[in-house]
Amino acid sequence: MKLVGIAGSVADKSYNRMLLKYIASHFSDQVDIELLDINDVPLFNQSDDQTNGDAVQYLNHKIMAADGVIIATPEHNHTITASLKSVIEWLSFNIHPLSGKPVMIVGASYYDQGSSRAQLNLRQILESPGVDAIVMPGNEFLLGDVKEAFDDNQNLKDDRTVSFLKETLTKFMKFVKVINTMNKPEDPGWEAEDLEAKGKVETTVEGVDMHAADWVEKAAEKTHAAEGDDYVKLDRGLLTVNQLNYFLNSMPIELTYADANNQFIYYNHFLEAKDMLASRTPGQAGNPMADCHPKRAIPHVKQVIHMLRSGQTDMFRLPVPGMGPDKYVMHYYKAMHDAQGEYKGINELVLDIMPMIQYYLKHTGQMLVKDPDADTDAVSGASTNVKPEKTDAVSGASSDAEPEKPTVDEVSGASADAEPAPKPTKPDVDEVSGASSNS
Amino acid sequence: MHKFVAIVGTNSDNSTNRKLLQFMQKHFAAQADIELVEIKGLPLFNKPENKQVPAAAQAIADKIDQADGVIISTPEYDHSAPAVLMNALEWLSYYIHPLADKPVMIIGASYGALGTSRAQEHLRQILDSPELRARIMPSSEFLLGHSLQAFDDDGNMIDQTKLAKLAGLFSDFETFVELTKKLNHANEANREEIHDLDWANL
Ligand SMILES: Cc1cc2nc3c(=O)[nH]c(=O)nc-3n(C[C@H](O)[C@H](O)[C@H](O)COP(=O)(O)O)c2cc1C
Ligand SMILES: Cc1cc2nc3c(=O)[nH]c(=O)nc-3n(C[C@H](O)[C@H](O)[C@H](O)COP(=O)(O)O)c2cc1C
Numbered sequence: 001m002k003l004v005g006i007a008g009s010v011a012d013k014s015y016n017r018m019l020l021k022y023i024a025s026h027f028s029d030q031v032d033i034e035l036l037d038i039n040d041v042p043l044f045n046q047s048d049d050q051t052n053g054d055a056v057q058y059l060n061h062k063i064m065a066a067d068g069v070i071i072a073t074p075e076h077n078h079t080i081t082a083s084l085k086s087v088i089e090w091l092s093f094n095i096h097p098l099s100g101k102p103v104m105i106v107g108a109s110y111y112d113q114g115s116s117r118a119q120l121n122l123r124q125i126l127e128s129p130g131v132d133a134i135v136m137p138g139n140e141f142l143l144g145d146v147k148e149a150f151d152d153n154q155n156l157k158d159d160r161t162v163s164f165l166k167e168t169l170t171k172f173m174k175f176v177k178v179i180n181t182m183n184k185p186e187d188p189g190w191e192a193e194d195l196e197a198k199g200k201v202e203t204t205v206e207g208v209d210m211h212a213a214d215w216v217e218k219a220a221e222k223t224h225a226a227e228g229d230d231y232v233k234l235d236r237g238l239l240t241v242n243q244l245n246y247f248l249n250s251m252p253i254e255l256t257y258a259d260a261n262n263q264f265i266y267y268n269h270f271l272e273a274k275d276m277l278a279s280r281t282p283g284q285a286g287n288p289m290a291d292c293h294p295k296r297a298i299p300h301v302k303q304v305i306h307m308l309r310s311g312q313t314d315m316f317r318l319p320v321p322g323m324g325p326d327k328y329v330m331h332y333y334k335a336m337h338d339a340q341g342e343y344k345g346i347n348e349l350v351l352d353i354m355p356m357i358q359y360y361l362k363h364t365g366q367m368l369v370k371d372p373d374a375d376t377d378a379v380s381g382a383s384t385n386v387k388p389e390k391t392d393a394v395s396g397a398s399s400d401a402e403p404e405k406p407t408v409d410e411v412s413g414a415s416a417d418a419e420p421a422p423k424p425t426k427p428d429v430d431e432v433s434g435a436s437s438n439s
Numbered sequence: 440m441h442k443f444v445a446i447v448g449t450n451s452d453n454s455t456n457r458k459l460l461q462f463m464q465k466h467f468a469a470q471a472d473i474e475l476v477e478i479k480g481l482p483l484f485n486k487p488e489n490k491q492v493p494a495a496a497q498a499i500a501d502k503i504d505q506a507d508g509v510i511i512s513t514p515e516y517d518h519s520a521p522a523v524l525m526n527a528l529e530w531l532s533y534y535i536h537p538l539a540d541k542p543v544m545i546i547g548a549s550y551g552a553l554g555t556s557r558a559q560e561h562l563r564q565i566l567d568s569p570e571l572r573a574r575i576m577p578s579s580e581f582l583l584g585h586s587l588q589a590f591d592d593d594g595n596m597i598d599q600t601k602l603a604k605l606a607g608l609f610s611d612f613e614t615f616v617e618l619t620k621k622l623n624h625a626n627e628a629n630r631e632e633i634h635d636l637d638w639a640n641l
Contacts, residue, residue, distance in 0.1 A: 010485045011486035011487075012488065042483075043522060043523055044523065045450045045451065045523070046450075046451040047450070047452035047453065076529050077528055077565045077571055078567070079519075079561065079565050079568075081525070081529070082522045082523070082526030083483055083485070083526075085516075086522035086526070088522075089516050089521065089522050092517050124519070124557075125517045125518060125519050128517040128557075130516075
């Protein structure tokens with residue numbers, strides 16, 4: 001999360017500026033706050049439009065790019081300063097960067113009332129239609145008697161003040177998330193998922209043919225990728241690329257990385273395609289996801305990706321049948337996010353859980369018995385009525401098998417899955433494999 | 440005859456608030472001497488450590504000192520008084536206090552229908568603060584909405600009902616000025632208190 005802070009003063013010395021600086025540095029492990037300078041902003045004049053001048057444009061760009069704004073206001077004559085009001089006037093005249101922006105108000109004053117009137121005023125000003133900011137309700141942070149509030153290192157002296165400030169800031173961070181979610185354009189829906197990966201994300205390697213069998217080599221060359229004994233710093237540790245490969249290739253799980261642009265960019269290549277639970281070939285890495293699926297499966301693949309991207313679910317479970325009675329193959333589709341909660345793609349994990357079940361039964365002296373009440377075949381789950389097929393939402397090839405009247409929720413595998421699975425939008429459709437009971 | 444200072448609450452070149460004050464100056468010429476005062480050109484208030492008020496602000500303060508009362512006509516920007524007017528009032532409360540106990544009439548003109556109701560409320564609150572302590576005429580409000588259409592080519596107010604209201608309020612203001620002169624028992628205390636307000640030495 002990225003916030004900007006504005007102190008409503010152009011005086012050489014300002015306690016409000018000091019307060020903002022303190023907030024920015026003291027809570028820097030929680031949120032990135034950049035202080036914006038208003039010293040060069042001219043006094044607003046309707047007949048001398050300086051909207052396009054550097055000082056106003058600087059604020060415009062910074063505010064537009066920020067997730068939220070913190071304003072620290074002094075109190076002069078029971079209201080905010082002219083310097084702050086002037087800034088707001090510029091930002092409500094011919095441009096409106098504060099429109100829809102979450103704003104938190106704080107304030108410091110020499111008196112014990114600590115800018116309460118100025119804050120109330122500021123709230124009213126920010127909510128006027130030309131400004132149209134969204135001010136966090138309640139949670140007034142008033143720093144009264146400010147001349148006594150800081151120590152020599154410009155840190156707040158009073159622990160209770162600091163913890164209240166922390167509480168307020170934490171609430172504001174939640175508020176920013178809520179407001180920005182509300183402001184997000186309408187969800188375009190699953191149909192908008194582009195499995196051809198024609199868009200791009202910041203990691204997309206441009207100028208290399210995604211369909212090429214040697215995409216990995218070409219893209220590595222283009223990006224001067226680390227390899228072999230090059231070190232990679234990780235959260236948490238340091239490995240060489242070789243070590244990273246030993247590590248990932250010794251996982252008893254088939255791992256696949258599909259990025260936020262729906263490009264299949266990695267799998268842990270420790271088996272030949274024919275020996276894999278969900279087969280992949282080295283030449284597939286780099287392919288757009290559309291290449292990896294039969295046309296018929298595409299709507300369902302899109303639905304799953306969309307649910308993960310939009311946060312409707314974080315993990316999608318799918319038992320994939322057809323590997324024989326002594327295997328129970330699960331595909332897990334896990335959404336990946338960065339520290340800011342931004343969607344970064346899908347981690348697909350494929351594994352046979354039967355060995356674990358067998359191990360557990362053997363070592364606890366138990367056995368499997370059929371549940372007489374179950375309306376599904378507990379052993380093969382959703383698959384009873386589906387012809388054997390190897391299917392795979394992210395990168396695998398799917399045969400064109402048509403199901404005949406599936407009797408269970410095909411996504412969760414019903415009773416076979418102990419943990420409740422997220423409810424799919426259309427429960428009678430196998431969203432990933434493309435097996436639909438209606439078709 | 441009363442002498443009034445009329446502050447144009449904006450730095451805009453084509454201000455309907457200026458027009459309103461110019462109209463009053465002309466229309467009430469037989470009743471009172473109204474001098475228009477501009478606040479354009481004052482530097483942005485930056486709380487200078489040397490406590491020096493710019494000469495232009497001091498000049499306005501001197502005019503206010505000499506006047507029986509002050510009329511302020513305010514536009515409305517973002518539901519409040521414009522920064523340029525707030526700026527002038529910051530200078531006029533920084534180690535000088537020309538507005539203390541001074542009778543003030545607040546009026547305002549805006550393009551929209553509401554005629555600066557919120558800006559006037561805001562201005563009232565500012566003028567009532569301890570550093571300014573003006574004597575604002577109570578229970579009176581002159582709101583000139585749709586101000587771009589309010590005057591004819593000669594600068595006369597078109598709406599006669601509005602004009603009658605303005606004339607009434609203006610006469611009331613003259614009475615209020617006289618009344619305020621009698622409300623003088625606390626003047627000395629007020630003046631002392633206000634001079635004790637020293638931000639730097641709190
Ligand atoms: C012209 C002027 C008016 C002031 N009026 C108020 C006031 O109404 N209420 C108040 O709490 N402080 C008032 N103060 C003092 C403020 O507490 C102080 O200037 C400011 O809020 C401290 O913040 P800063 O160090 O960021 O400027 C005033 C100061 C000046 C110079
Ligand atoms: C930045 C800005 C904000 C404004 N906000 C308001 C407002 O909140 N309410 C309103 O009635 N008019 C608003 N206006 C339009 C005003 O009616 C108009 O500019 C002003 O009051 C007319 O005064 P003047 O003719 O003396 O300049 C705004 C104008 C500007 C430039």
